[in-house]
Amino acid sequence: DEFRRLVLEEREALQEDPKWTDWIDSTKDAAESPLEKPASTEPVASAQGFENWAKTNVYRQRQPGFAAASVTLPLGDISSYQLRQLATICRRYVKDTIRTTVEQNFLLRWVHELDLAALHRDLVEIALGDPGAQTIVDVTACPGTDTCKLGIASARGLAAVLRQRLAAKNLQYDEAIKDLRIKVSGCFNACGQHHLAEIGFYGVGRTINNYKVPHFRVLLGGRWTENAKAFGLSIGAVPSKRIPETVDRLLDRYLRERQNSEHFSQFVTRIGKKEVKAMLQDLMVVPPHDVDPSFYTDWSDARQFTIGDITAGECAGEVVSLADFGIAAAEDEVFEAQLLLDEGNARRAATKALGSMLTAAQGLIKMQNRDIADDPELILAEFRERFYDTKLFFDPFAGSKFARYLYIAYETRNEEPTSELAHQRVEEAQLFIEAAHACHARMLEGQRKRKRRPPAVDAISTSATL
Ligand code: SF4
The missing domain is CATH 1.20.120.330 (Nucleotidyltransferases  domain 2)
Known part of the structure; x- marks a missing residue:
């Protein structure tokens, strides 16, 4: 109420500007309507993987006979060639409208159900027919150190590794965990929305024995559903190279010990953050540089993760x-x-x-x-x-x-x-x-x-x- 009062107070002080409301009339230009009839005039043989794609990427609309289909873009990437081809495919099946999603995919609405097999076949031809959209394997990441000057750690590098490992285990089809979300940001600014995911990470740096080591802070228990019902809370910082193992441990234990239909966030609350931290404690330790130098590099970057030209110090007192x-x-x-x-x-x-x-x-x-x-x-x-x-x-x-x-x-x-x-x-x-x-x-x-x-x-x- 206080916020509302402040907004109204502010508005009183402003001079009326037609631009505030003129755009409302133009919203009807964005109205979507389906093609009058399916584009496929006869049944189309489905491409390999159609069943799995339909399982994860297709949602029946309330309007009988229509579906919404997600186009999976791993890490939100698409080439210019694919983009042009996708535009042609859209015109074929859903007129002109396509939506981007917060999970870095595209969404096509008003697809005639009879066109789903043909749509998938066309998507497969341009390498966009992957299943797994909006499931646990569909890891969302901000640009991180790839292109963002604020990035501390490689969010995209980590997301790519996680996606590969989770998909290799077919977790997108596991009913118990397929709907969990993993989101990664390269720093605390949260462009990857890590705080809303059941399992979220954001990049932080640690200086260990004069070397800079990429880490990710682990946040558990966020809820992206119900209008982002809860933010995840931090468990601690884990070296970047041990995040995949961290995810494995969390999921394995959840699958082993969850009670009935207990959600992941409820599970974390029940066993307690203290217990979760104890479970991950050994993963938080960084081996010395001469034992395993890989910890001192980031994902997708072979260079040593340092600030400037930091080198090992000569004074033991500096170590801690x-x-x-x-x-x-x-x-x-x-x-x-x-x-x-x-x-x-x-x-x-x-x-x-x-x-x-x-x-x-x-x-x-x-x-x-x-x-x-x-x-x-x-x-x-x-x-x-x-x-x-x-x-x-x-x-x-x-x-x-x-x-x-x-x-x-x-x-x-x-x-x-x-x-x-x-x-x-x-x-x-x-x-x-x-x-x-x-x-x-x-x-x-x-x-x-x-x-x-x-x-x-x-x-x-x-x-x-x-
Ligand atoms: S979260 Fe940080 S690293 Fe990622 S895009 Fe935002 S500012 Fe850049």
Whole structure:
């Protein structure tokens, strides 16, 4: 109601513009109608795979005799040749209208059921006749590091691998899990809608022994149905190369232990995030670079995943910094906040989320002041002086956004939070901790660059004089 009031208030202040409503009359131009009769004048022999395609890609419309058919585009990709041919196919079976879907496919509506076999045969000819649209194998991904300058990890690379593995097991036909969704984003911005999927991932970076390692944060329990009923909550960050194994483990256990028709999200809630995290804990460990260098590259990219020219440091003390400890402790705390949220304890969840941000901030401060006390007021003051005012903590694109989460949570700490607000605080704490990881990596990189820089000329001459 408050939002509505604000919108109306804003509208009052605006000058009337015909453009606001003129377009309404043109909406009828987009009205769809079917072809008067099927394009196929006689029965057509179905192409190989028609049965499976019809099972996953075809939906009967309410209007008798008509169906909607999805055209599967793995990773949303289509070539210009296929696009032109598809336009011709559309005109043949459904006039001019085709829709794109949020799951990166095309949708053809008003297909005469009698035309389905012919439509599929034509799609197969241009390599667009795959089954599995809108099933678990139809993994959605944003561009990630392929083409997005904000990308941290290869969302498309991971999605391609997952799709291949899940399809090889024919999971798109498994009634128990075929309707689950897996969605991947290259960073927290969520263009891949990872937060709405039952199993979602977003790319994050971790610095381990001076190497940058691509990771994905695992979010479980989102619901894309019922108007995106629930957002998934984070379980932890897993190295990118272990995500396929993570998915296998989650699905195997769900299939083994689900009760009756229990949905995946209900299953996760029942066994508890603590248990899920324990189940994945060993997958979160990154082997040393000399044991398995593959962990230090991303999917579809053979190059070492580094920031600039980071190399192994010479100083053992650098291997695990005080900030590493602080941020790791913060991750544990925010995970506990999630558990409290699950138990319905909004007040304690919000407090724990604030505590996790303070712990992460304190960890960063320790890189400059080892003796920083545990007092929140002191942490906030030093964080402002060292990381906010200097913009050291600022995200290159989101600016001060994540730092402000800390101050807002602290200023409102005495208010009684609703469960929605507590949920928001937990999510903000996760983003704050990710920003702390990124800030830490930038600081380490800066330190190394300074170490490698040759001494200034006047410094050399001074020592020569001495
Ligand atoms: S989620 Fe991040 S990486 Fe993916 S498209 Fe959006 S901004 Fe780019």
